[in-house]
Amino acid sequence: xxxxxxxxxxxxxxxxxxxxxxxxxxxxxxxxxxxxxxxxxxxxxxxxxxxxxxxxxxxxxxxxxxxxxxxxxxxxxxxxxxxxxxxxxxxxxxxxxxxxxxxxxxxxxxxxxxxxxxxxxxxxxxxxxxxxxxxxxxxxxxxxxxxxxxxxxxxxxxxxxxxxxxxxxxxxxxxxxxxxxxxxxxxxxxxxxxxxxxxxxxxxxxxxxxxxxxxxxxxxxxxxxxxxxxxxxxxxxxxxxxxxxxxxxxxxxxxxxxxxxxxxxxxxxxxxxxxxxxxxxxxxxxxxxxxxxxxxxxxxxxxxxxxxxxxxxxxxxxxxxxxxxxxxxxxxxxxxxxxxxxxxxxxxxxxxxxxxxxxxxxxxxxxxxxxxxxxxxxxxxxxxxxxxxxxxxxxx
Numbered sequence: 001x002x003x004x005x006x007x008x009x010x011x012x013x014x015x016x017x018x019x020x021x022x023x024x025x026x027x028x029x030x031x032x033x034x035x036x037x038x039x040x041x042x043x044x045x046x047x048x049x050x051x052x053x054x055x056x057x058x059x060x061x062x063x064x065x066x067x068x069x070x071x072x073x074x075x076x077x078x079x080x081x082x083x084x085x086x087x088x089x090x091x092x093x094x095x096x097x098x099x100x101x102x103x104x105x106x107x108x109x110x111x112x113x114x115x116x117x118x119x120x121x122x123x124x125x126x127x128x129x130x131x132x133x134x135x136x137x138x139x140x141x142x143x144x145x146x147x148x149x150x151x152x153x154x155x156x157x158x159x160x161x162x163x164x165x166x167x168x169x170x171x172x173x174x175x176x177x178x179x180x181x182x183x184x185x186x187x188x189x190x191x192x193x194x195x196x197x198x199x200x201x202x203x204x205x206x207x208x209x210x211x212x213x214x215x216x217x218x219x220x221x222x223x224x225x226x227x228x229x230x231x232x233x234x235x236x237x238x239x240x241x242x243x244x245x246x247x248x249x250x251x252x253x254x255x256x257x258x259x260x261x262x263x264x265x266x267x268x269x270x271x272x273x274x275x276x277x278x279x280x281x282x283x284x285x286x287x288x289x290x291x292x293x294x295x296x297x298x299x300x301x302x303x304x305x306x307x308x309x310x311x312x313x314x315x316x317x318x319x320x321x322x323x324x325x326x327x328x329x330x331x332x333x334x335x336x337x338x339x340x341x342x343x344x345x346x347x348x349x350x351x352x353x354x355x356x357x358x359x360x361x362x363x364x365x366x367x368x369x370x371x372x373x374x375x376x377x378x379x380x381x382x383x384x385x386x387x388x389x390x391x392x393x394x395x396x
Contacts, residue, residue: 028199028242029175029180030242031180031181031242032202032203032241032242033305034241034304034305034307035244035273035275035276036073036184036203036275036276037071037072037073037299037302038061038073038074038075038114038150039057039061039066039071039073039074039277039279040116040278041053041076042077042279043210043212043249043250043251043254043279044254044279044280047078047079049076049077049080050097051096051097051098051104054076054104054107056282056283057074057282058108058111059111060283061074061282062112064282064290065294066278066282066293066294067111067112067113069296069299070276070296070303072112072114073113073115073116074108074113074114074115075115075116075117075118075152075277076117076118077118077152078118078120078127078129079125080092080093080096080117080118080129081093081125081129081130082094084135088135088138089138090119090130090132090135090142101117101148102145102147105148106147114149115147115149116148116149116150116151116152116182117143117146117150117151118151118152118153118154119131119151120133120153120154120156120157120158121133121153121154121155121158121161121166121170121187122154122155122157122158123157124156124157125156125157126154126156131157133158133166136169136170137176140173140174140181141173143174143177143179143181147179149179149180149181150182150184151170151181151182151183153167153184153185153201155187163187163193164191164193164196164200167185167187167193167197167200167201170183182203183202183203184201184202184204184205184246185197185204185246186204186205187205188205188207188208188209188221189204189205189208193205193206194235194239195238198240198242198243202242202243203246204244204245206231206235206245207223207231207246208223208227208228208231208248209248210222210248210251211224211251212251212256212257213256213257214257214258214261215227225251225257225264226338228247229247229268232247232268232272232274233311233312236308236309236310236311238309239272239273239308239309241307244273244274244275245273245274246274247268247274249275249277249279250269250276250277250279250280252266252279253281253286253292253293254280258385259288259292260383260384262289262292263292263366263386263387264336264385266293266295267298267334267366267387267389269302270298270299270301270332271302271310271322271332271334272309273307273308273310276299280293295365297363298365298366301326301365301391304324304332305327306326306327308324308326309324310324311323313347313352314345314351316345317339318338318339318340319335319336319337319343320338321333321334321336321347321351322334322336329393329394330392330394331352331391332389332390332391332392333347333352333389333390333392334388335347335378335380335387335388335390336382337383337386337387339384340384340385341384342382343381343382344379344381345380345381346378346380347377348376349375349377358375358394358395359373359374359395360373360375360393360394360395361392361393361394362391362393363391363393364390365389366387366389371390378390
């Protein structure tokens with residue numbers, strides 16, 4: 001499998017600089033220089049979408065402090081569209097969106113936020129609404145006229161289509177629309193988009209659909225958080241500013257996992273430099289959910305301008321250590337216990353590329369405490385299904 005070969009073929013994370021954006025449809029347009037952050041309707045509300053829901057979400061993104069923490073996109077997933085008119089224009093559900101999409105985009109923009117919609121590369125969306133196949137340029141122009149800032153583009157009803165060709169067609173249409181629109185590819189990693197999608201889209205799904213569970217799988221391909229972590233493990237050479245591996249949206253706060261498991265979920269998405277698309281009920285967040293989604297120190301790891309995806313540096317059964325290089329020579333570390341009992345997890349300097357005897361300052365990103373100076377190794381006792389996440393800075 002190509003994702004397993006990535007590490008052997010490309011070596012260290014430094015090769016990300018080799019993955020230049022191709023010419024043509026994918027010239028670097030300056031968008032998504034850090035992973036996009038926002039909120040999407042699907043994980044909590046599925047098809048129960050409406051302009052009332054979107055306005056409430058925009059209000060909540062501001063009032064909860066999420067906007068200040070960096071979340072800026074409000075994205076309507078599947079089921080907003082119902083038909084095409086006599087001219088082929090896509091039509092939003094008039095019952096659920098009586099004011100129209102332009103008015104709704106204007107409302108979102110009035111809050112200092114950005115507006116996103118969903119479509120599909122096939123004839124129908126995954127919920128059997130009209131897709132964009134054959135209407136790419138017309139839809140892109142319509143999105144631009146509405147004021148859309150973000151398009152999530154799915155891969156249902158696509159028999160006989162080539163993914164690269166289909167996504168490139170919409171990419172070109174978006175770039176010709178006259179409006180900067182972040183393009184999110186969603187074909188679940190089937191065609192290995194990390195090999196061809198940089199320059200076609202700004203992010204691409206690298207995994208199957210996330211489920212709100214720790215260790216589960218569905219016959220149709222849905223999977224829990226630990227399985228997605230494993231799917232992402234070897235893809236670190238392919239991520240960077242403007243082109244991101246997407247392990248799917250966040251399930252934090254939706255009730256299927258413990259607080260520790262949600263903390264692990266969020267920590268890894270930030271270590272992966274993943275897009276952070278919350279998917280919970282913003283108006284009913286618990287204090288635990290707020291603490292996770294609004295942890296600005298952990299978010300800063302995700303948004304680090306170096307743009308490198310983290311990778312595993314130590315694997316000892318259920319005990320793992322993961323590292324993400326940061327600007328100014330710092331690094332973020334996750335000490336991860338995927339097992340069922342608490343355990344001590346350690347890492348020596350040689351696995352982190354640090355010189356023997358080097359002194360480093362360590363800051364815990366979840367307790368927000370400085371832990372002091374350390375030499376040669378770090379060790380933490382980590383509860384089951386949990387993490388210790390720290391920032392390590394070389395001591396002058």
